[in-house]
Amino acid sequence: MMGNNSGMMSGGGNERVPRGAMSLSIDHAHIGQGSVSLLAANDGSISHELVVLPMSDSQAVGTRTISGDNKVEETGSLGEASSTCGAGAGDGIVPGSTSWVTLTLAPGRYEVVCNLPGHYAAGMYSELTVS
Numbered sequence: 001m002m003g004n005n006s007g008m009m010s011g012g013g014n015e016r017v018p019r020g021a022m023s024l025s026i027d028h029a030h031i032g033q034g035s036v037s038l039l040a041a042n043d044g045s046i047s048h049e050l051v052v053l054p055m056s057d058s059q060a061v062g063t064r065t066i067s068g069d070n071k072v073e074e075t076g077s078l079g080e081a082s083s084t085c086g087a088g089a090g091d092g093i094v095p096g097s098t099s100w101v102t103l104t105l106a107p108g109r110y111e112v113v114c115n116l117p118g119h120y121a122a123g124m125y126s127e128l129t130v131s
């Protein structure tokens with residue numbers, strides 16, 4: 001089964017951003033299990049990334065603990081798209097560029113986040129359901 005999903009991201013402003021100042025939206029929040037290609041487009045004005053994290057049944061999006069470095073734990077990460085105009089992990093996606101990654105996702109709930117410092121706290125997370 002093939003699923004297709006693209007994460008569209010938009011980011012705003014400066015370093016000290018209030019919750020909700022940045023966003024990460026997914027145009028297919030419910031996809032089929034198996035091989036999934038994620039395309040992350042940064043339509044914001046600063047660099048971003050896209051990381052896929054597992055989520056338990058009882059967990060809600062946006063509730064991860066933010067540590068001292070202003071990031072969340074990436075334990076169990078299934079992969080990320082964080083290179084400018086390239087596949088997989090890198091140094092971030094610059095404004096106006098895209099990154100992509102192909103993952104095999106089992107049925108379940110996932111949280112797609114941007115884990116650059118401060119971005120999760122500012123609202124860069126979204127739920128992805130795989131069935």
Ligand SMILES: [Cu+2]
Nearest residue numbers: 048049114119
């Ligand atoms: Cu970001």
